[in-house]
Amino acid sequence: MITVIKYTFKEMFHKKALFFVLLLxxxxxxxxxxxxxxxxxxLPRVNTLALPxxxxxxxxxxxxASLIVAFLVVISSAGALSADVESGVxxxxxxxxxxxxxxxxxxxxxxGLMVSLYSLFLFFxxxxxxxxxxxxxVFSFSQVFNGALLFLWMPLILLSVCxxxxxxMSTLGAGIMAVMLYGFALIGGWVEQIGYLISLGxxxxxxxxxxGIIASLLMPTDAIYRKMNSVLFSSNGIYFLRNNLLGxxxxxxLLMLFxxxxxxxxxxxxxxxxxALRDI
Amino acid sequence: MVIETFNLTKQYDGKGGCVDINLSVKExxxxxxxxxxxxxxxxxxxxxxGLLRPTGGSARVLGRPLGDIRAMGKIGYLPENFRYHxxxxxxxxxxxxxxxxxxxxxxxxxxxxxxxxxxxxxxxxKVAGYSKGMQQRLGLAVALLADPALVFLDEPTSALDPVGxxxxxxxxxxxxxxxxxxxxNSHLLSEVEMVCDRVAVINRGRIIACGDLKDLLFxxxxxxxxxxxxxxxxxxxxxxxxLQVKLQEDILTIKVAKRDDIPMIAKVIVQSGTPPLRIxxxxxxxxxxxxxSGEGRESY
Numbered sequence: 001m002i003t004v005i006k007y008t009f010k011e012m013f014h015k016k017a018l019f020f021v022l023l024l025x026x027x028x029x030x031x032x033x034x035x036x037x038x039x040x041x042x043l044p045r046v047n048t049l050a051l052p053x054x055x056x057x058x059x060x061x062x063x064x065a066s067l068i069v070a071f072l073v074v075i076s077s078a079g080a081l082s083a084d085v086e087s088g089v090x091x092x093x094x095x096x097x098x099x100x101x102x103x104x105x106x107x108x109x110x111x112g113l114m115v116s117l118y119s120l121f122l123f124f125x126x127x128x129x130x131x132x133x134x135x136x137x138v139f140s141f142s143q144v145f146n147g148a149l150l151f152l153w154m155p156l157i158l159l160s161v162c163x164x165x166x167x168x169m170s171t172l173g174a175g176i177m178a179v180m181l182y183g184f185a186l187i188g189g190w191v192e193q194i195g196y197l198i199s200l201g202x203x204x205x206x207x208x209x210x211x212g213i214i215a216s217l218l219m220p221t222d223a224i225y226r227k228m229n230s231v232l233f234s235s236n237g238i239y240f241l242r243n244n245l246l247g248x249x250x251x252x253x254l255l256m257l258f259x260x261x262x263x264x265x266x267x268x269x270x271x272x273x274x275x276a277l278r279d280i
Numbered sequence: 281m282v283i284e285t286f287n288l289t290k291q292y293d294g295k296g297g298c299v300d301i302n303l304s305v306k307e308x309x310x311x312x313x314x315x316x317x318x319x320x321x322x323x324x325x326x327x328x329x330g331l332l333r334p335t336g337g338s339a340r341v342l343g344r345p346l347g348d349i350r351a352m353g354k355i356g357y358l359p360e361n362f363r364y365h366x367x368x369x370x371x372x373x374x375x376x377x378x379x380x381x382x383x384x385x386x387x388x389x390x391x392x393x394x395x396x397x398x399x400x401x402x403x404x405x406k407v408a409g410y411s412k413g414m415q416q417r418l419g420l421a422v423a424l425l426a427d428p429a430l431v432f433l434d435e436p437t438s439a440l441d442p443v444g445x446x447x448x449x450x451x452x453x454x455x456x457x458x459x460x461x462x463x464x465n466s467h468l469l470s471e472v473e474m475v476c477d478r479v480a481v482i483n484r485g486r487i488i489a490c491g492d493l494k495d496l497l498f499x500x501x502x503x504x505x506x507x508x509x510x511x512x513x514x515x516x517x518x519x520x521x522x523l524q525v526k527l528q529e530d531i532l533t534i535k536v537a538k539r540d541d542i543p544m545i546a547k548v549i550v551q552s553g554t555p556p557l558r559i560x561x562x563x564x565x566x567x568x569x570x571x572x573s574g575e576g577r578e579s580y
Binding site for chain 2: 003007014088095096279
């Protein structure tokens with residue numbers, strides 16, 4: 001499996017898509033940096049008024065960063081198995097003393113390692129830009145550490161889904177399935193938050209909230225994003241972004257985190273199983 | 281036996297593939313598997329190496345069930361339609377596969393094999409820049425990396441020029457000398473004839489002939505004899521020995537059941553007082569199998 005991890009990681013550097021994503025990232029960070037610089041200069045000096053706005057900018061930055069990472073995951077993993085099957089590469093690989101599940105896990109860890117490094121770069125890049133350009137937000141070590149872990153967990157969940165799709169269907173099919181599930185999660189997250197905001201006004205919005213929960217069950221990435229927000233922007237038990245569309249009125253419970261972990265392991269199991277049964 | 285199959289079947293949605301394949305391949309022999317395109321040759325090989333899951337029957341390769349990881353370490357396989365990671369150089373491809381085989385210190389073996397297949401000097405080029413023939417040579421080198429006891433070669437010369445074909449034949453003969461077993465899949469009769477000890481012929485997914493190459497080459501063979509005007513009673517005498525006798529103008533076409541019947545046929549013709557002007561062995565393809573399939577072509 002180590003061999004597959006090593007070569008999958010190396011292969012990522014040879015994908016044109018990676019350079020496209022890097023270019024996109026640099027463009028994004030430049031524009032984002034320019035935007036927050038202008039905004040922060042115009043903000044009042046009083047911290048109590050500015051603090052929610054700093055938090056808003058950071059969460060918006062991280063939100064779009066998570067979309068770029070998701071894009072990288074889909075383009076690098078939707079064909080991780082299927083494209084090698086379709087091109088004939090896999091024929092020579094599988095007729096070796098290696099189990100098929102080792103190939104699946106090797107791909108997961110190889111792509112996952114690259115995606116994790118990239119996610120961490122983006123996460124700390126956003127935090128650093130904000131701090132360097134004047135955001136007067138103080139994060140504790142544990143906030144940043146746990147926030148970073150949650151941020152890099154999202155693409156790993158998406159990666160496990162992509163690999164499952166890639167193990168049993170074509171590259172295009174796997175890509176479409178992963179994008180649709182990720183889209184459900186995003187929209188579900190907004191719907192749930194809108195439901196929460198409506199319920200704050202005293203009106204019942206159980207349907208909207210339940211729709212969001214169902215979307216999170218189908219793909220728990222958005223729930224993890226909201227958990228990351230609550231980890232980053234909670235201080236002394238007060239969560240600053242509760243009333244924000246990208247925040248999390250109903251903070252994901254520990255049960256949801258457990259569900260997300262189980263979901264990822266289950267997807268990997270399904271990927272290994274589907275690939276073991278696939279005719280090459 | 282190195283390969284044993286028992287009614288091995290692989291079909292796609294109940295169609296195509298190969299059906300009820302019963303084969304035994306002995307250690308150290310070069311076994312040819314011959315058939316037209318789409319007959320099920322590659323399906324059988326891919327099933328034997330564990331790439332396809334059988335839909336019926338069973339098989340053992342190197343004494344182990346299909347896909348067994350212990351057997352895979354002793355198998356070399358050159359697929360028919362394959363590609364290697366085109367971002368790697370030839371050398372990197374060899375190293376990657378050597379690592380998959382868990383070969384310790386493979387450098388010497390790699391350079392020996394690159395030399396053998398004629399890729400020395402090209403090993404640092406990206407595989408994307410290799411011609412089809414070079415890719416096939418690289419595939420052959422990869423198949424031989426682990427010094428395998430059993431080598432599956434699926435159309436190993438399909439992309440090679442005549443010189444390359446001769447070189448591959450030499451490699452196969454060399455493998456035989458070293459006691460390796462070779463399973464050669466081909467649609468080229470000439471290729472199989474030149475290197476194989478035994479062959480099986482597959483058509484429409486079923487084996488229609490299997491056995492020793494020399495026997496199959498003669499099975500139901502036809503002789504042609506130019507005889508001028510045949511003596512009275514000759515045809516009746518020949519019919520007692522031959523399977524079929526036909527006279528067309530001054531040419532007798534005589535189908536024989538076995539090779540040993542040929543001297544007897546010649547003797548009968550001479551003793552009848554008919555001087556044979558020419559007797560020609562109409563040896564061409566595995567007689568019955570070829571005729572029964574109704575698709576007689578030298579190259580399937």
